[in-house]
Amino acid sequence: MNRKDRLYALMERLRDGELHTAEAMAQDLGVSVRTIYRDMEVLAASGVPVEGARGYGYTARAAVTLPPLNLTDAELDALHIALAALGASDLEEHAAAARSLAAKIEAVLPEEAGQPAAPFGFATDAFAGAARGFAHMPTIRAAIRARQKLRVVLAGQPHDIRPLLLDYWGRVWTCVCWDERDGAFSRFALDRIEGLAPLPGLFVDEPGKRLSDWQTLGKPSQG
Template sequence: MSRKTRLYALMERLRDGQLHTAEAMAQDLGVSVRTIYRDMEVLAASGVPVEGARGYGYTALAAVTLPPLNLTEAELDALHIALAALGASDLEEHAQAARSLATKIEAVLPEDTGGPVAPFGFATDAFAEAARGFAHMPAIRAAIRARQKLRVILAGTPHDIRPLHLDYWGRVWTCVCWDEALGDFQRFPLEQIERLSPLPGLFVDEPGKRLEDWQARK
């Protein structure tokens, strides 16, 4: 298992808000406890809202959500793309401006958890490549609205999916979908998409394959 895959697996584990010990996570992932300690440090440095300490356990705070604003979904997507791309660019003036804008946005974000707000919109460090997935967001959003099946290529393997939801958590955009071949739900980071194309025909909501069915599993 690559380091990035392991970090995603740890993020998925922490999403439930429960306390997870380093020993249990190390055993499940087949790595040392020391490796889990390092991974937790990487996640925290990358903006994932991790809380905990060695010998105690780790959990993640609730994701920070934006208050109601007069922004369309396309405008919000553009904001994420601009901040992520410029914040990681070599153009120092633009990078500084992106960080300044992020700071202003943070000032109006609600704080429901009582913890510090991580920088908004950046995909940094271990997740620096996450911005690659932004290019697929318009097509996925359109497919979700139209109930359009998609064929996505992940690690060289085609998957015919019913896209159900786009999720932003831990500095990573993911797609929740029903995978026709697997016969089950799956969630994958958008950056893992190698190619994407729409399939003919639309899908209808079926019991067991809907977004609410996925949410009921949590």
């Protein structure tokens, strides 16, 4: 497992809000405890709300929820695209505008004592390429609304899926789906998509394959 996939796997584990020791995570992922310590530092620097310490364990508090704003889905997507893509660009004027917009958003976020501020919308290190997945968001969003099956290529392998949810957590956009090939729920980061195409077939809710069934399971596999 490469570093980026390992970080995604750690994020999935921390989502449950439980306390996880570095020793247990290291054993499950086949790496050293020191590697887990470094990974926790990377996740925290990337904006994932990691809490804990060496020798104690790690968890992730609930992601910050913005107060109600009059934004459409398209406007929300554009906001993330602007901050992620322009904030780290070489075009200083656009980068400055993205930082200014991020500061305005941070000004209305809840404040928690003792927690360092994490710039909204900016990813660092292993997640810096997350903006690549934005191009697929309109197709996936439309398919969720229309209940249309998609064929997605991940790591060179095609998967016919029923897209169920677009989720943003820890500075990464992911898609929750029912994988027809594997016969199981899966979650994958949008920047891992190598190919994406709508399929002619639509799907209807079936017991065991619905979003509510995934939410009941609580711990879906990561694609």
